[in-house]
Amino acid sequence: MKDFKIFLFSILLLISSQMFAQQTLRGTVIEKSTGQGLPGASVVIKGTTKGTSSDFNGKFELNDVKSGDVLIFTSIGFINKEVTISNSYNITVSLEEDSQLLNEVVVVGYGTTTKKDATGSVESITSKGFTKGNIVTPENLLSGRVSGVSITTSGAPGSGSEIRIRGGSSLSASNSPLIIIDGLPIDNNGTTGSRGVLANINPNDIESFSVLKDASATAIYGSRASNGVIIITTKKGKSTFSFNYDVQYTFGEIKDRINVFSADAFRNIVQQQQPSMINQLGNSDTNWQNEVLRKSVSSLHNLSLRGTIFNTVPFRISAGFTNQEGNIITSDFKRNNASLSLTPSFFEDHLKVNFNVNRVHEFSRFGDSGQLGAALRYDPTHPVYDSSSRFGGFYQHLTTSNGTTIVENGTTNPVAALLQRTNLGQASRTYGNIQLDYKFHFLPELKAVLNLGYDETNGMGTDITTKTVPVTTSNPNFIGNESFSNQKRTNRLLDGYLNYKNNLTKNIIGDFTAGYSYQKFTNEGLNSGNRRDPNSEADPYTDDPLVLIGFFGRANLTFWDKYLVTLNYRRDGTSRFSEANRWGNFGGAAIAWKISEESFLKDSKIISDLKLRASYGTTGQQDIDARGLFLEKYRLGNNNSQYILGGNPITIAIPSAINPDIKWETTSTIEVGVDYGLFNNKFTGAVSAFQKNSTDLLFNDVSVADGSNFSNTITRNIGELQIRGLEFSINGDILKTEDFDWNFNFNGIIFDREIKELALGQDVRTGGIAGGTGNNIQLLREGFAPNSFYVLKQLYNADGTPIEGAYADLNGDNIINDDDRYLKGNPDADIVLGFQSNFNYKNFDLSFNLRANIGNYVYNNVNSARAQFDLLQDNAVLGNIPTSVLNTNFQTTADVITSDIYLEDASFVRMDNITLGYTFNPIKKFSNTSLRIWAGMQNVFIITDYSGLDPEVFGGIDNTIYPRPRNILLGANIKF
Known part of the structure; x- marks a missing residue:
């Protein structure tokens, strides 16, 4: 009996233990x-x-x-x-x-990963690492921060930028990366009235950027990813309440000037070179560059509120107000924006909703930067104003013709040209998306994602000149000009995909994605002529809709947490091409080995992370300016293009050029790289070597035989471009203590672009320049970089003085002509470097950014088209010229316009920004409250041998640019 009780007790204890x-x-x-x-x-x-x-x-x-x-x-x-x-x-x-871990999170196409598990060349920058300063458009948050990414921005307020990832991959088609905002790919084409496609996006709303560079990372975007992908993630709600107010004031001034003759020096040089024109000299002393430029004051205000509604729905609401004054008189930019983000979750987090909507109003007054060129030329011995003038009180050069006093062509007072013209633009943009992410109840490893996006921009512009401005010399009547234009662009997106992630076996993890994408772009508007001219009619237009359809899939496999494989595939269709060439197939494959997970490195105190990766993939390109190239299209002529039949005017239909054979431009990329972390990730970074080959290059304006088409030029596929490069990055925590933190980022790229093939091996001239008619200074030629400069080799005297019109006979035929021109340099730098450092000591913070370009050339068209003594006489009146003419003593523009003396090495080192701040808690009882006050400077200094205003020039041809100002910044950030 006793044994039975013990046995029964044991059974009950066992059952109890199993139950609980x-x-x-x-x-x-x-x-x-x-x-x-x-x-x-x-x-x-x-x-x-x-x-x-x-x-x-x-x-x-x-x-x-x-x-x-x-x-x-x-x-x-x-x-x-x-x-x-x-x-x-x-x-x-x-x-x-963990801020370091946060920086490792990377948003990739249709999903996320971590830097540690990425197999492709992907880089992520969060708000903590953004470039600081007077940041008005979002792309400048990345300036100098990501290896292989170069961003060139003019000094115009709200100006757009030229963004290049690894130099771009095309010739005439787009070289801009695909930009995606919260899953919505946006159109890179601007809209009437807007400063640019990114001008109406508030940088303060951005949480992070992910930059996808190699084909393995970008192939899932197929037809639009040849130039890389930039994924922008905006800020979202949090469970904790917070309020932020940022305010910034900017005081800007353009310090440098192009050296032209002062009034007294101008009088002397006219007396020497054009003595017959002395009677046209005035008695004033006017610096026309100073007159068209001004000091500027700008402001930024951003407010945001984060939290949850009813303790269940995280939200973020923000508003921003930008008022940027341009440094050219009459140039201004204003932007008002509001955004709302909701990220609720339902059914025990099985259904997650991400809703984003943004509304932006952009207002601009455009100051004609071409008047800087006019300011260089205008006679400094005459005043800005003339009380007796019938031209609105402005001094103007006058001459007498047929007894009528008129303004001479090409010599308008540049201050009057700016002040008497009101060139306005407005753009309203609404964009956003709703994303539904459902994790199946019966199979939580499987989820379905539906993403619906919409982007609409309505823009309009008016360009009005006062009635005190005569139209032309042949029509001196004071009617002025009033033109109007409007434009509407829409972008609609539907994405849907399934994702399955699970352990396939104990040591193998699979992550599979498959989906469908549909995107449609429309563009319509109205361009009007002069509404004060009865012979000028409005010109409405509607472009053919652009439709892009894609089927895509991706597989990520992880073996034993150290061997990684990624496979991508996308099949894309575009309405730009004919049915025979409409569909393209793109894909990529990548492998990676996390060597630091192997037993021989597992306990290393030096190498904390080490990953070897390799990838290959193909991407496409169809983003060419022309649309419907395979369609037979006709456009109606205007009142000047009519036939008279039976006394009745008949409007004619004019056929457009056609090319049914146009097809995809394709880029293939191969890359090997190493990602590393040293000394417990005190130093991290990557080194990558890559080669890109773009074939079937799309190019506009290719000549065709007369009579073979409805134009003498068409868009067609013409050749192959190769880009090879080596890029690196290193991030380091130099010193980190309780009170002191010092870190840095250093990145760079060395790359080379070479045209491997052109149609029939023929050269293509590019790079139109001022000075004469129809001159080009750049060339596309097999074996050379795109847009290399095509110049004559200048000859010099024994004392080093250039001989006007004397050039080397490079082909030895004893004749100096275009056959003696040679290729020298190109606008692209051989090496691009970026360096950023942050210092924090207790409540103080200090940060700065440096950038450098090495090996880029700029053609100084300011000097080549203006620095000749003959130009002292300008259309029967006097005109100023750059003092650089004293270095050459050249007389005639036509003899020197293609000389290599005007081609300059434009390598530079620039400090973009430096800021100093102090953070404290003004209300001690609220521990989460903080106030940061800061000051800084933008465009601090530049070191260069280039003689012009700025060595960073779009396309490498400097024919007066909108100069970048030096800005003094003051700001405050309030958080609670």
Whole structure:
């Protein structure tokens, strides 16, 4: 009986232990810094795929948890934490923010990964690493921060930028990267009234950029990814309430001037070179460049509010107000924007919703930068104003013809030309998307994502000159000009895809994505002529809609957490090409080996991370200016293009050029790289070598035989371009203590572009220049970089003085002509470098950015078209010229316009920004409140041998640019 009782007791104890060994665990995940609940944190039982995630209050429940289980808590931007379950089944776990880990999170096409697990060339920059300063458009947040990415921006207010990733991949088609905002690919074409496609996006709303560079990373975007991809993620709501107010004031001034003759020096040089014109000299002393330029004052105000509605729906709402004054008189830019983001979750986080909407109003007054060129030429001995003038009180050069006093062509007072012209633009843009992310209840490893996006911009422009401005010399009547234009662009997107991620075996993890994309772009508008001229009619237009359709798939496989494989495929169709060439197939493959996970490096104190990767892939290009090239199209003529039949005017239809054979431009990229971390990731970075080959290059304006088409030029595929490069980056924490933090980023790229093939081996001239008619200074030629400069080799006297019109007979035929021109240099730098450093000491912070271009050339068209003594006489009146003429003593523009003396090495080192700030808590009882006050300078200095105003010039031809001002910045950031 006693043995039976012991046996029965044992059985009951065993049953009891089995009943209570596995229980439901309840808990809360909180942010360590704030104590607030952390939504979306992952909770997984170690060694299994069983887990859950926290709700918007940070709470979670997990079934079948037993004592001794180890739970892994993870959340993007926080340090992972492991907790062993003992006897408590109600726990609170705090996670600590990890800025380094946050920087490793990378948004890729249709998903996310981490830098550690990426197989392609991908780089992510978050708001903590953005370039600081007078940032009005978002792309400048990246300036100098990402290897292989160069951004060139003019000094115009709200100006757009030329963005190049690894030099671009095309000749005449777009070289701009695909830009995606919260999953919505945007159109790179601008709109009437707007400064640029990114001008109406508020930089303050951006959380991070992911830059995808190699074909493995970009192939999933197929037809639009040959020039790389920039994915912008905007800021979202948080579980904790916060309010931010940023204010900034900018005081700008253009310090440099192009050296022309002062009034007294001008009188002397006229007396020497054009003595017959002395009677036209005036008695004033006017610096016309100073008159058309001004000091500027600008302001930025940004407000944002984050939190949750009803403790369940995270939201962020923001508003921004930008008022940027240009440094050319009459040039201004204003932008008002508002945004709303909602990220609710339903059905125990099985359905996640991401809703974003943005509304922007942009207002511009465009100051004609061409008047800077006019200011160089205008006679400095005459005043700006003339009280007796019938031209609005402005002095103008006058002459007498047929007894009528008129203004001579080409010599208009540049101040009058700016002040008497009101060139206005407005653009209203609404863009955003809603993304539904559903994780299936019966199979949580599978999720479906639907993304609907919309982008609409309505722009209009008016260009009015006063009636005190005569139209032409032949028509001196004061009617002025009034033109009007409007434009509407729309962009509609539907993306849908399925994603399955699970352990295929104990040591193999699979991540599979397959989907469909549909995007449609429309463009319509109205261009009008002079509404004060009865012979000028409005010209409405509607472009053919552009439709892009894609089917895509990706597979990521991880073996033993150290061997990675990525496969991408996309099939794209475009309405730009005929049915025979409409579809293109693009794909990529990449492998990576996390060497640091191997046993021989696992415990290394030097190498903390080491990954070797290799990739190959193809991407496409169809972004050419012309549309419907395969269609037979006709346009109606205007009143001047009519036939008279039976006394009745008949409007004619004019056929457009056609090319049904045009097809995809394709870029193939091969790359090998190493990602590394040293000394417990104190130093991290990457080194990559790549080669891109673009074939079937799309090119506008290719000559065709007379009579073979409805134009003498068409768009066609003409050749092959190769780009080879080596890029690197290194990030380092030089010193990190409780009070002091010093870190830096250094990146660079060395690359070379070469045209491998052109149609029939024929050269193509590009790069039109001022000075004469129909002159070009650049050339496309096999074996050379695109747009290389095509010049004559200048000859010099024994004392080093250039001989006007004397050039080397390079082909030895004793005749100096175009056959003796040679190729020298190109606008692209051989080496592009960026350096950023941040210092933090207690409450003080200091940061600066440096950039350098080495090996880029600029053709100085300011001097080549203006620095000749014959130009002292300009259309029967006097005109000023650059003082550089004293270095050459050249007389005639036509004899020297193609001389290599005007081609200059434009290598430079520039400090873009430096800022100093101090942060303190003005209200001690509220620990989360902070106030940062800061000051800085933008465009601090530049070191260069280039003689012009600025060595950073679009396209490498400097024919007066909108100069970049030096800005003094003052600002404050308030948070609570």
